Amino acid sequence: MFGGPDSHLARLVDEAGLETKSIPGNRMGLAVNGKVVASGAPETYPLRLPLSPAARLSFIKSGLKLRWAAQGFQRAARRQIGESASAARARELAYRENETFADYLGVMHPEVEAIFRAIAERITAEPHEITAGCGAGLFAVVWDSNLTLARNLIGGSALLPLTLARHLGSRIVTGAAVEEVVPEPTGARIRVRVAGRVRDVSAKYVIAATPAYVTHRIVRGLPADTADALARIPYGPFVCGAVLTGESGPMPWDDVYAIATPGKAFNMLFNHANVLRGSGPREPGGSLMVYGGGDLGRRLLQMTDGQIQEAFLRDLSTILPEVKDVVREVIVHRWEHAIPYIAPGRHRLQPALERSLGNVLLAGDYLGFPEMEVAAVTGLEAARTARGGLAPVEGAQSRVLERVQP
Known part of the structure; x- marks a missing residue:
């Protein structure tokens, strides 16, 4: 999801000449025991789903605890006046980090435990692998319409990097695999492989906007605590x-x-496609997406694409029966290391990741609660630092960077 008008990501979207729209209706429905509930207040779900009395009571108890934690996360996530973005990220990561999401929720009825597991696996991890704060953050988006994660990009998320690449033109080089980044006294040397040939490129600054495990592998000469912190950022799978x-x-x-x-x-x-289903004529066609993360994702990785497609379509038709007659194409994609998640103790790694590394600058969603706004903000922060250390280039324009607050 994309941010609202006050987010850095929204400003980047505006600069690219693209459009986002608010996600209408309910952002989190549930399909349990053959019934789909996807409207009305989430607080009413325990009363409307076909659950046993014991499961219903368990769901209500766990839901109340979760609502309390989600409200706390909302407060922790709001940046204070005059506060740096890095300080806000650190506070957000530290929220309820001393216990797992599973421990915070406590013992639950098996049906209720399965519900919370499915939602936790949205961040590619199991409830016992993420902090209580991380779990609360997943639900904060459902309850707080004022948080930034509330919009979708018209045309699909991939349209943003494609548009940025088109604007940058020949300054973007694709198909160039970086093998190592070596800091030097006046900059850095980057070794890349292009069309099977290795070449070295010199730069005053390098912005390593790669996943934590990739940055750990390719950047040489990092301080020991930074290298250790990068290696300890966990990623889970998605299919x-x-x-x-x-x-x-x-x-x-x-x-x-x-x-x-x-x-x-x-x-x-x-x-x-639901952002397109507002007033006016309903355009034909649509797009649905399903995924399995965490332990379910690991099991799916052992299957062939054909087996995955068959399983996905079988269960999809049990939830949306009308889909059987309108499916035109299914594409399966696998990520063994999809997105980072926040494990207990994660906030203690933050100082090593936020420290100055000279001419190598880190950026990515792993530097905070993992979502696109963090990737955008840390990328803009890195660009601002690099630009501040470079000699002015005549004719250069960068409207977005002027808006980045340190």
Whole structure:
């Protein structure tokens, strides 16, 4: 999801001439025991889902605890006046970091435990692997419409990097695998492999906007604590299925954005086209996406694409029966190391990651609560630092960087 008007990501989208729209309707439905509940207040779900009395009571107790923690996360996530972005990231990471999400929720009815597991695996980890604060953050988006994560990009998320690449033109070199980054007294040397040939490139600054484990592998000469911190950022797997649909008119899921699906071949179901289903004629076709993360993702990685596609479509049709007649294409994609998650003790790594590393600058979603806004902000911070150390270039323009606050 993309940020609202006050987010750095939104400003970048505006600079690129693209458009985001608020996600309408409910952002988190549930499919449990054959029934889909995807409307109304989430607090009513325990009363509306087909659960046993024991499971219903367990869900209510756990939901109340989670609501309390989510409200605390919302307060921790809001940047204070005059506060640096790095200080805000550190506070957010430290929120309820001394216990796991599973420990915080406590013993639950198995049906309820499966619900929370499915949603936790949205961040590629199990409830016992993430902090209570991380788990609360996953639900804060559902309850707080004022948080930045509330919009989708018209045309799909991939449109942003494609548009930025087009604007940058020949300054972007693709197909160039970086083998190492070696800091030097006046800059850094980058060894790259292009079309099978190795060459060295010199730079005054290097912005390492790569996953933590890649940065750890390619950047030489890092301080020991920074190298150790990068190596200790955990990543979990995702197996995704993109489903192209060819319906000619309205469908029952048009006003649904996301559904958690415990006990299915995937954890979550998304209807990314729902931002287009407002007033006016309903355009034909659509796009659904499902994925399995965490332990489920690891099991899916052992299957063939054909087996995954079959399992995804089978369970998708049990949740949205009308989808069977409109599926036109399914694409399966695998990520063994998809996104980082916040494990207990993560906040203690932050000083080593935020410290000055000279002419090598770190950027990425792993530097805070893992989402695109953190990637955008840390990238802009790094660019601002690099630009401040370079001689002015005649004719250079950068409107976005002027808005970055240190």
